[in-house]
Amino acid sequence: MTATLTRPAVADRTASPVRTALRTAARWIGALAGAVALFAVLLLAKGVDPVAALTGMVAQAFTGPSLEQIVIKATPLVLGAMAVVLPARAGLTNVGGEGQILIGAVAGAGVGLSVPGPAALPLMLLAGAGGGALWAGVAAAMRLVVGVNEAVTTLLLNYVALDVMLYLIYEPWKDPHGSGQPATRPLEIVQRMPLVSGTAVHMGIVVALLVAVAVWLVLRGTSFGFHLSVVGGNPEAARRAGLPVARLILAAMLLGGAFAGLAGAVHLAGVEFKLRPGLTTNIGYIAFLAAWLARHRPLPAVGAALLLAAVTVAGDSLQLDSGLPAATVNVLMGLVLLAVLGWSRHARR
């Protein structure tokens, strides 16, 4: 909201670092406990035993196969969170991760369908990143040329992206041999993401972690990263200081879109293997929440992505054991984020 670069916390300056850390921890635990408590009340209102449901969730999250599932689910979330983190540094709100992921998956599938053999995989990832960047570029252009806020345009573009994918899988790219719901032809085995040896986890997590570390390094140690934070802090001052504000905003948005597009291509080549309705299951939105949970810092965002992936996997037990709809877990995520946004004061960015 208010665009100050740093928010001087007077109280924190006098307090000892340990006490500050303790207070921060207490605030976080309080916020999370409040969210879980409210969730429990909602479950109770629904006639479900909250204690059994919550312990079931925790138990579900810590079985061996679940841990692999968590890493697999976290992969596109990490990339999607980077798509929020980097633009946020320049003061941009990229809510379009969902659409950029979809377009990334579409671009990846397009390459996969037309380029046979193992050469396809790197091309798919490149195409995915390119597609995502293009999609975010539309919003960046509208921000720069006509001044429409990117939060609004990226949201609208999400729906257009979904229709683009549905159009393709219901008509031109539809697998003629497929049965059931329409989908594209599955990728060949050699076009898919290889597995991390000895596990069921695909290599996408390595890609995602590399990107996260790269974002961390860029934001922390390069002049580009510094310039972004100047633009995000005070665009007017950045302009006066002679920074190419428009170009920086464009670059931040394109890079963010590329990360999300990469997430889509990785998700396609690592998990889904074909385009189908319901491909993304809100990955883009959950990644947005993960980025906010981490207050837009890249490495904590990896942790937040893992946490939300764990909540998603744990949520399966709600569905299996308590017979609740799959989207129930969104309530818990929403409450957690609301608690963090509202009750951890520094969440204001």
Next chain:
Amino acid sequence: MLVVDVLAGGVRGGTAIMFAALGETLAERAGVVNLGTEGCMLVGALGGYAVAAETGSPWLGLLAGALAGALLGLVHAAAVLWRGADQFATGLTLMFLGLGLTSLFGAAYVGSPAPGFDPVPVPVLGDLPIVGEILFRHDPVTYLSFAVAPLLWFLLGRTRTGLLVRTAGERADVLHAHGHSPALVRAAAVVAGAGLAGLGGAQLSTAYAHAWFEGMTAGRGFIAVALVIFAAWRPLWVMAGSYLFGAALAVAPALQARGQALNQFALDALPFVITLVILAILGRRTLRAAPEELRRVFAR
């Protein structure tokens, strides 16, 4: 006639968007963006449908829908105005909460019938050629909705309450200097606006679709937010814009009814593409009309 069908469909399908967009207009004129309109519409749609099913009265359902939307709006107001949370992030969280809550509590109402609003042609006016078909053969809620935009216009432009709202959106410090609390005025505008969005959701489930299903608002809340921008925060333009969107939604069924095979998804994307194109064309000009405090939110 195709044009008449599309326009009549525009009024029928645009009404829910109009309620939501007018609610968003109210909130934004007070200086707060509520991206959670989608969530407010969803809880309104389920609240309206569920209460109509339980009580047998769609009117009570309508009321419940408005209340449900307002409650979610209260969460937004509390987080943003009291706790200083980011407006965009909180709004999106509301959408998520709305999705989850309605999925949790709505499963029982999927595919179960509830009393709703059926079209009641207005005597005499409904028999008019063309105009009658477009405007006067709808359900009672749609007739009710005709009054909302002019009322909001009157409220904002001609009453003391409206002055308070507009001052909160233009010059919060002036409001403060005169002994009013900008936060309180904004909270009231956000909650009332979210109530309108909830009403729109309830209209969608009890009068338009006669059903409840998960995620049934399908982006209408976001269209409403965008609509407010290119209608330059003016209630009457919002009304016109909503019908334009309703018409874009009505093109597909109208063509299909005539045996024209068009790709459904190309048409589904139409309202969103039109919104983007209009924003692109009108962007700069309308943004100059933005309330001053709101401009700060948008151009950070």
